[in-house]
Amino acid sequence: MALTFEKVKLKSQSRLKGLHPVVEAATVALIERCYARGVNIVITQGLRTIAEQNALYAQGRTKPGKIVTNAKGGTSYHNFGLAIDFALLLPDGKQVSWDLKRDGDGDKVADWTEVVQEAKALGFEWGGDFVSIKDAPHFQMTFGLKTSQLRAGKEPTAAQVKAAYAKIDRCKEADEVKKDVPVSVIVDGKKVADGVADNGVTYTPARAVAEALGAKVDYDAKTKTMTITSKGDN
Numbered sequence: 001m002a003l004t005f006e007k008v009k010l011k012s013q014s015r016l017k018g019l020h021p022v023v024e025a026a027t028v029a030l031i032e033r034c035y036a037r038g039v040n041i042v043i044t045q046g047l048r049t050i051a052e053q054n055a056l057y058a059q060g061r062t063k064p065g066k067i068v069t070n071a072k073g074g075t076s077y078h079n080f081g082l083a084i085d086f087a088l089l090l091p092d093g094k095q096v097s098w099d100l101k102r103d104g105d106g107d108k109v110a111d112w113t114e115v116v117q118e119a120k121a122l123g124f125e126w127g128g129d130f131v132s133i134k135d136a137p138h139f140q141m142t143f144g145l146k147t148s149q150l151r152a153g154k155e156p157t158a159a160q161v162k163a164a165y166a167k168i169d170r171c172k173e174a175d176e177v178k179k180d181v182p183v184s185v186i187v188d189g190k191k192v193a194d195g196v197a198d199n200g201v202t203y204t205p206a207r208a209v210a211e212a213l214g215a216k217v218d219y220d221a222k223t224k225t226m227t228i229t230s231k232g233d234n
C-alpha cells in the first residue's frame with residue numbers, strides 16, 4: 001500500500017516537539033515538498049536538550065561506545081530547537097536509509113540531493129556544506145547567531161522570524177502558479193497524449209483521452225461543440 005502524506009508526516013511527529021515554531025513550519029513543509037517529489041523522509045532528530053547533548057558527547061570519551069558527536073551540550077543548534085536531522089524513509093514505511101546516492105523515485109536525481117534542494121529553498125543551511133565536519137543528514141537555521149549567543153539567551157529577532165516564514169510561503173506560492181508544465185496523459189496504463197498543466201488545470205486533446213476510454217467522439221463545426229458519448233450510453 002502506498003504511503004499517504006499523513007502517514008509519512010506522522011513518522012516525524014514526535015521529533016517536531018520543541019523545535020522553534022518557524023523551524024517546525026519549515027520542517028513540515030520540507031516533508032510535504034519531498035513527498036510531492038516522490039521522496040519520503042523521516043526526521044530522526046529535532047530538539048536535543050543540553051543534558052542529552054552532554055550524554056551524547058560523553059559517549060566514546062568518558063562513557064563506552066563510539067564517538068558520535070563533537071559538540072558539547074549547548075554548542076549544537078539542536079540544543080536550541082534550530083536544527084533537524086533526517087533520513088530517507090523506504091517504501092515499506094519502516095526502514096530508513098542514509099544512502100546519499102539512492103534514487104528511489106527513479107528521476108535520475110539522488111533522493112538525498114532532492115531533499116537538500118528543497119531544504120535550502122525553505123531557508124535551511126545544510127550540514128553537507130560545513131567546512132570542518134560534514135554532516136549530511138543535518139539542517140539548521142542559525143539566524144546569524146552563534147551557539148554562544150544562544151546560550152546567553154539571545155533569540156532570532158521578530159524580523160528574522162518573519163522573513164523565514166515569508167521564505168516558506170514563497171516556496172508554496174511558487175508551486176501554485178506553475179504554468180505550462182508538460183505532462184504525460186496516461187489512460188489505463190497507456191500513454192495516450194501529451195498535455196500542459198497550467199495552474200492546476202491540465203489541457204490535453206479530449207479526443208485522445210475519450211477514445212482511449214472507449215467513448216465515441218463527435219465534433220460539430222457549426223455549433224463548435226464536441227460531444228463525447230461513453231460506451232454505456234451507446
Ligand SMILES: [Zn+2]
Binds near residue numbers: 045135137138
Ligand atoms: Zn544534526
